Amino acid sequence: MMAWRLVGFGKPPQLQEVPIPAPAAGEVLIKVAGNGLCHSDVGLMDPRFDAPPFPGWQLPFTLGHEVAGWVESKGAGVSGHSPGEPVILVATESDGTCAFCQAGMDNNCDASGAGRGYGRDGGLAPYMLIRNARPLIPLRTLDPVTAGPLADAGATSMHAVRRVLPRLGRGSTAVIIGAGGLGSFAVQFVRALTSARVIAVDVNPARLEYAKSLGAHERLQGVNAATAADLRKLTNGRGAEVVLDFVGIDATIAAGLASARRAGAYGLVGAGMGTLAHPWFHLLPRDGEVFCFTGSSIADLEAVVKLAEQGLLRNDTERFSFGQVPEAYDRLEHGRLTGRAVVIPDA
Ligand SMILES: [Zn+2]
Incomplete structure (x- = not known):
């Protein structure tokens, strides 16, 4: 063969x-x-x-x-x-x-x-x-x-979502950064398995439109210095209970960590090989969880x-x-x- x-x-x-x-x-x-x-x-x-x-x-x-x-x-x-x-x-x-x-x-x-x-x-x-x-x-x-x-694409995304399920009760928010192959599955899993509000973040407007068709409540285009502030605005200034980053470049890691609320969680899934260049202490979610995984x-x-x-x-x-x-x-x-x-x- x-x-x-x-x-x-x-x-x-x-x-x-x-x-x-x-x-x-x-x-x-x-x-x-x-x-x-x-x-x-x-x-x-x-x-x-x-x-x-x-x-x-x-x-x-x-x-x-x-x-x-x-x-x-x-x-x-x-x-x-x-x-x-x-x-x-x-x-x-x-x-x-x-x-x-x-x-x-x-x-x-x-x-x-x-x-x-x-x-x-x-x-x-x-x-x-x-x-x-x-x-x-x-x-x-x-x-x-x-x-x-x-x-x-489906199961790796499910692994991330299952891990944060206990955090996504009524009134909670999940931010999904990157609405491509894995992220679009994550939007669907959060909608199917929780009552959380979903905010999709992506640079590509077509992918955001797709995320909306899959059930994302809010869309935010681009990842830049203003993204964390925009996400805080969308969460009454608190930040999100969960941020899942399916991109993993410098900009998404920085914005994602800054968008997780106190005692919230940030999960790094995307293999964008990014780094967090700034001092860690005040950038991580206070009393929160930061995790990554494979497969x-x-x-x-x-x-x-x-x-x-x-x-x-x-x-x-x-x-x-x-x-x-x-x-x-x-x-x-x-x-x-x-x-x-x-x-x-x-x-
Ligand atoms: Zn074994």
């Missing part, structure tokens, strides 16, 4: 012939229906990036970590999951045995440093092998061709799938054929997609 593979860091992916894997004991072979493209893939192709971010990565590997498809075949000892079953796959690898997995914090699993599409073969191919059946979540009513983005857990994706199955989630996608992968990545990199890009492999 042909697969889109990363052959070197900082380089564009190449189409290469690889064997269709055969599942050994405990393993499952998945027939890929659709694979969502993620901005983190583009980061691996950036010429400034020249080394693996975590130990255990092996080049070359097939890209793609937003995967849904069907169970094709399985090795000995895998219970359930009959061939033909439609499934979506949790993006983060986990072993099910470490203390984090036992506590349901499997996105922190000791085995999660390398995984499908990030250091090992992922879903930009007609078939993909998984090491154990843990990531499989059955799809009952959702189309596996377009469900893939729920596995990362999402099995429970996060289950929660996303449940909302989507209830018809409470919009997951706008743009479909690309297998040959259009370079074009799709190019449009992703330059912000010219109208939904999450999903690649449909040629089997």
Whole structure:
């Protein structure tokens, strides 16, 4: 079969012939229906990036970590999951045995440093092998061709929102900075799961309009020196109970921290590599919480799938054929997609 593979860091992916894997004991072979493209893939192709971010990565590997498809075949000892079953796959690898997995914090699993599409073969191919059946979540009513983005863009955003749920009671405000792929899911999750007022912040008016259509109550365009003051005005001078930053550049970190109210929370999700240059003490929310994280857990994706199955989630996608992968990545990199890009492999 042909697969889109990363052959070197900082380089564009190449189409290469690889064997269709055969599942050994405990393993499952998945027939890929659709694979969502993620901005983190583009980061691996950036010429400034020249080394693996975590130990255990092996080049070359097939890209793609937003995967849904069907169970094709399985090795000995895998219970359930009959061939033909439609499934979506949790993006983060986990072993099910470490203390984090036992506590349901499997996105922190000791085995999660390398995984499908990030250091090992992922879903930009007609078939993909998984090491154990843990990531499989059955799809009952959702189309596996377009469900893939729920596995990362959706679930990573859900991880942030679930973490701050207790703070978002009646009369509270959630600020969502960056209304792109992850942020637009966050707007929907906060609306579906809480009674909080949602303020969406973005530089792009089209994305703000989209956030409004997804349920954002207020929109604020641009992130600059005045943003924190504008957000305070929108919250009666108090600041917001929760600020989730899906951008993570200097300007959003500064504005986001300054917009969280006393005892509020600021969550850094976006990988914009920004820094906080000023003295920390009076810029952090007093008695508050500042957190960051990576990825999402099995429970996060289950929660996303449940909302989507209830018809409470919009997951706008743009479909690309297998040959259009370079074009799709190019449009992703330059912000010219109208939904999450999903690649449909040629089997
Ligand atoms: Zn584990």
